[in-house]
Amino acid sequence: MTWRPASRDDRTVAVLWATTIVVGVALRPVWLAAAPLLPHCLWHAWTGLPCPGCGTTRAMMHLLRLDPAGALRYNPLAAIGASAFAAAGLAAPLVAGIAGRVPVFHQGPKPLLVALVGVAVAANWIWLICSGV
Amino acid sequence: MSETPSYTPPPPPPPSPEPPAWLPWEAPNAGLGSLLPTIGGFLVNPIDSFSKMSLTVDLVRPIAYYVIVALIGSIFDLIWGLIFFQSMLGVVRQFLPAESWSQLEPILRAPTVLGFILQLVVAPLVALIVVFVWTAIVHLVLMLIGGDRNGFAATLRTQSYAWTAALAQAIPFVGRLVALVWGLILQIVGLSEAHKIEGWKAAVAVIAPLVACCGCLVAAIVLFGAALVQAIHAAS
Secondary structure, X not given: OEEEEOOHXXXXXXXXXXXXXXXXXXXXXXXXXXXXXXXXXXXXHHHOOOOOOOOHXXXXXXXXXXXXXXXXXXXXXXXXXXXXXXXXXXXXXXXXXXXXXXXXXXXXXXXXXXXXXXXXXHHHHHHHHHHOO | OOOOOOOOOOOOOOOOOOOOOOOHHHOOOOOHHHHHHHXXXXXXXXXXXXXXXXXXXXXXXXXXXXXXXXXXHHHHHHHHHHHHHHHHHHXXXXXXXXXXXXXXXXXXXXXXXXXXXXXXXXXXXXXXXXXXXXXXXXXXXXXXXOOOOOHHXXXXXXXXXXXXXXXXXXXXXXXXXXXXXXXXXXXXXXXXXXXXXXXXXXXXXXXXXXXXXXXXXXXXXXXXXXXXXXXXXXXX
């Protein structure tokens, strides 16, 4: 990973990212009201086993109630991913706007990273099955 | 002896003006009037439209297009909800297990005008969150498979224009399903053009997150759409 000067697009993306997080938290009552209306997981209904995304909605609801432990119990990968996304989103305007630099990742396929993500998804799924989410 | 007049060929016709190399929405000084030609372009010839999509024009433009189109789609969705609420409720009741229906029934209320206005205010904000989070997921997969040649902004531009598919919500009952399928196609075509990558990479970036995270939700939408079509056939 290297760093380069932030472009106009980078600054727009950074502001939009932070706005997404702030608006997402501000709309907390909407999410809490809408969550029960979401359909139940058909995969779970058919097989009796959770799918890799099962528990994500409940994890997000716990995060919105500032209960990270509850969120981790329902879907650890989704809880960690969402927390990292939110933290990076709040930091983005500082990095792009004030420091004026943005990270650049090496282009091209990343087999090691693909393997790591695959292992993380599989481990998360095993956790969901074992914990009976 | 009279001279025969020499034949002078007619002047060649003036060259036909070349089609503009940009999207109408991204043309300099483009106004709201450019919205319809842009939508038409993505409807009739999405490959050509995505190939004209600028990667340098101010990012606010595609995002503004997205918000407008998503809002129009929401308005259609809300109108159908107001008109067909009772009949849709009947179909849902027919296909849901009794236990699920008893849980759902108390929270289902007919849409009101106040609710309509509130949703119009909230819809663009929710749309903004949805497009940004979805773009982040798709771009992550693109990075993993080496398809992120033109950066996150190019993916965001593509997603903004691919949301033209939200206009399919103008079709009652099956509009959401049509929007979902059309949207997936537009995203694949757009990512392929924006990042100059093979179609399969674009398809993997769009479909893999759906399968991994939202497989059950997609299956639910598809099954619900199929059930609605079946119910409409049975009623007619």
